[in-house]
Amino acid sequence: MEDKYRKxxxxxxxxxRGMGQVITAAIGLxxxxxxxxxxxxxxxxxxxxxxxxxxxxxxxxxxxxxxYVLITANIDLSIGxxxxxxxxxxxxxxxxxxxxxxxxxxTVICCLMVGIVNGVLVARxxxxxxxxxxxxxxxxxGIAQIVNNNYNTDSIGNAAKGFRDFFYYGKFAGIYNTVWxxxxxxxxxxxxxxxxxxxxxxxxxxSNVDAAKLSGVSVVGTTIKVYLISSFCSAVVGLTICATSxxxxxxxxxxxxxxxxxxxxxxxxxxxGGQGILLxxxxxxxxxxxxxxxxxxxxxxxAIRNIVIGVIVVISVLLDVVVRTGKTKKKS
Amino acid sequence: xxxxxxxxxxxxxxxxxxxxLNNFNLHLFAGEILGLIAVDExxxxxxxxxxxxxxxxxxxxxxxxxxxxxxxxxxxxxxxxVYILSQKSKLIDHLNVxxxxxxxxxxxxxxxxxxxxxxxxxxxxxxxxxxxxxINPYDFGDQLTEYQRCVVEIIxxxxxxxxxxxxxxxxxxxxxxDLKAFKLFLKRLVLNxxxxxxxxxxxxxxxxxxDRVALMKNGSIIKVFEKDELFEQNILPYTISMDKTETSxxxxxxxxxxxxxxxxxxxxxxxxxEVQKGTCVVLYDRSNKVQQDVISCLIGENKMNTGEIxxxxxxxxxxxxxxxxxxxxxxxxxxxxKNNMYHNLSFIDNFCTFLDNRKKTVYISxxxxxxxxxxxxxxxxxxxxxxxxxxLGKTDLYNxxxxxxxxxxxxxxxxxxxxxxxxxxLRFHIIELIRMLKQKEIAVIILAFTISDNLHIADKFxxxxxxxxxxxxxxxxxxxxQLDI
Numbered sequence: 001m002e003d004k005y006r007k008x009x010x011x012x013x014x015x016x017r018g019m020g021q022v023i024t025a026a027i028g029l030x031x032x033x034x035x036x037x038x039x040x041x042x043x044x045x046x047x048x049x050x051x052x053x054x055x056x057x058x059x060x061x062x063x064x065x066x067x068y069v070l071i072t073a074n075i076d077l078s079i080g081x082x083x084x085x086x087x088x089x090x091x092x093x094x095x096x097x098x099x100x101x102x103x104x105x106x107t108v109i110c111c112l113m114v115g116i117v118n119g120v121l122v123a124r125x126x127x128x129x130x131x132x133x134x135x136x137x138x139x140x141x142g143i144a145q146i147v148n149n150n151y152n153t154d155s156i157g158n159a160a161k162g163f164r165d166f167f168y169y170g171k172f173a174g175i176y177n178t179v180w181x182x183x184x185x186x187x188x189x190x191x192x193x194x195x196x197x198x199x200x201x202x203x204x205x206x207s208n209v210d211a212a213k214l215s216g217v218s219v220v221g222t223t224i225k226v227y228l229i230s231s232f233c234s235a236v237v238g239l240t241i242c243a244t245s246x247x248x249x250x251x252x253x254x255x256x257x258x259x260x261x262x263x264x265x266x267x268x269x270x271x272x273g274g275q276g277i278l279l280x281x282x283x284x285x286x287x288x289x290x291x292x293x294x295x296x297x298x299x300x301x302x303a304i305r306n307i308v309i310g311v312i313v314v315i316s317v318l319l320d321v322v323v324r325t326g327k328t329k330k331k332s
Numbered sequence: 333x334x335x336x337x338x339x340x341x342x343x344x345x346x347x348x349x350x351x352x353l354n355n356f357n358l359h360l361f362a363g364e365i366l367g368l369i370a371v372d373e374x375x376x377x378x379x380x381x382x383x384x385x386x387x388x389x390x391x392x393x394x395x396x397x398x399x400x401x402x403x404x405x406x407x408x409x410x411x412x413x414v415y416i417l418s419q420k421s422k423l424i425d426h427l428n429v430x431x432x433x434x435x436x437x438x439x440x441x442x443x444x445x446x447x448x449x450x451x452x453x454x455x456x457x458x459x460x461x462x463x464x465x466x467i468n469p470y471d472f473g474d475q476l477t478e479y480q481r482c483v484v485e486i487i488x489x490x491x492x493x494x495x496x497x498x499x500x501x502x503x504x505x506x507x508x509x510d511l512k513a514f515k516l517f518l519k520r521l522v523l524n525x526x527x528x529x530x531x532x533x534x535x536x537x538x539x540x541x542x543d544r545v546a547l548m549k550n551g552s553i554i555k556v557f558e559k560d561e562l563f564e565q566n567i568l569p570y571t572i573s574m575d576k577t578e579t580s581x582x583x584x585x586x587x588x589x590x591x592x593x594x595x596x597x598x599x600x601x602x603x604x605x606e607v608q609k610g611t612c613v614v615l616y617d618r619s620n621k622v623q624q625d626v627i628s629c630l631i632g633e634n635k636m637n638t639g640e641i642x643x644x645x646x647x648x649x650x651x652x653x654x655x656x657x658x659x660x661x662x663x664x665x666x667x668x669x670k671n672n673m674y675h676n677l678s679f680i681d682n683f684c685t686f687l688d689n690r691k692k693t694v695y696i697s698x699x700x701x702x703x704x705x706x707x708x709x710x711x712x713x714x715x716x717x718x719x720x721x722x723x724l725g726k727t728d729l730y731n732x733x734x735x736x737x738x739x740x741x742x743x744x745x746x747x748x749x750x751x752x753x754x755x756x757x758l759r760f761h762i763i764e765l766i767r768m769l770k771q772k773e774i775a776v777i778i779l780a781f782t783i784s785d786n787l788h789i790a791d792k793f794x795x796x797x798x799x800x801x802x803x804x805x806x807x808x809x810x811x812x813x814q815l816d817i
Binding site (some may be wrong): 003197201211 | 425
């Protein structure tokens, strides 16, 4: 039977819901890059671009996790603390002489536990996600502090060279491994979100949780899954930070939950749930990274950078609300 | 031999304070459309609940395809193969039709989704249903028209292997034309062995489609009409008359009128009409566009492109400026209990919402409230002192909505589909309330896309098509209006 409504690939991609916001954000990103390039040509140097990509990669990762959670109309405030926890647990274990890859495994498992707790509190115990994850945020940060008796760890040493190369210093095809990790995880999670049943369930919960329940969607199971993904992404970012600094720092990942929200929202993920694509998160993270980096090149003080980013986040959310409420009501 | 799909035998259900269903009996056979007219709302919600889910009942038995699925002895809370189509969409707005129909289905096995394959299945289903409708399977849930939404929900039900489809008061969501086509779709559907329970408030709507019609009152079936008994005169003894008992104001004697001149909005195109004080005009639009359009203009969501509104008293014409619309034009939205109430406020606080129109003050004193309570006690009774609106019945809540308009004292009030979701008694009460507004010399404009009941209170009927005024009917011409639902 002829599928007369099926569009060609390009049209299909362009008509993806949320693509409009992504294109708008992408245009904004290009303008920013051009502007910063004109202000300081060093901004577009290959060395800076490489560094910029390495800066953006962790934001993409935590943005992916936060986007998953936001699409279900929830929020994860524990992301930053889980990053810190991951960094401290892995570094502490490595300094105690444990094999780095075993340490990585233990770290990831510990971080996933936080995801499970978040999911259960939000979906099973019906706690407001803001409060539930605020609680786990504090707990996770506490664990990050307590794991090495309230001290940052010593250097993880040469034994962890393979670990450091894998997560930060290594390169493949001229691109840093950190970037590759972000790319691979993005491809995997984007596929899950856009092409699989689980992805549809995630959108369904965020759009209309009652209708989702009536359609047989397991709200508890799906919510736990998204918090697990969020925690997993945070754990990977924590490991990257550990590899970068070569030690565990207790305040690692501080404020990262906000960066994650910013990346998601700038990229068109709706805070009201049910809407957003991970391509937008990449663009959002890139805008965040370019602003940080570009403003630094332009000599703007930290305070100004924060103000600019804050304003952009507010405008993005405002646009989302305007688009949603102003959308033409159902055709009669 | 007819195959029975569902049977409710002597079912009694109750919650903490009252009995819902009282010795309720109902049979539904495969291949039939059973109409259900609820004279009152009593027990209707519970009926829908136990049809869908085998929750506990106090007495009786429920059989599904001749298997006992629920009884007073044992209820296991499992779900029956029943789909309830109601005004509230069960589709996910941000997923497309294919996802809604196929992916969000209990037992959908495929993990990776192939839209192309699903689209083919969807086209096949649409073709088999022989319905004359265009549905883009890649459209999202919130891009569908109400009619498309209803059809998609039914297809979803078919895909889920549902055997009984309950249509719960959807006439207020569909335009007359769409409702007619939808009924035709249902008639074809039952030929494939499905059972349809069609719930409606108007016998004019339910009779033409049904094979049998059950009349429900106080949680019981009081009468079942067979196919050859489906005539208006048979149901009249069970209904209440809504004919005019008022001494209505004669149009020629009413002092003053409201004149709408050259009104152009997103939908309306150069509409001019007048409504005399104390009379009621029905703006009727089959396509269900005028209601949303006018209300959104009145509440400031959209702008009126051109046109002016005048009040004319004793030959003197005065324009109602837009800034004073709030004071001079009242609005009662469709389903006002949901849309026009502040459920966290007490009755009297809700009642005084528009009082600032008359008292230029930011503070409404307790003394003033007490005075209002005293003044309206005769009409509104003890409800005036109720602090929790959830404890009040629909009659009291509708009193609140309409008497509040009285307190606001506008020149004209717009009422959108006043009889939505109202059972027979409530409809009668709403008619009385609108008559009360007319007696207080407030001009009433009803925005309607169904005719039923509006003619009982209308003094003029204006037919709108494609945004243009097509024809005006006066009461003596009402019989010329085709009641076709």
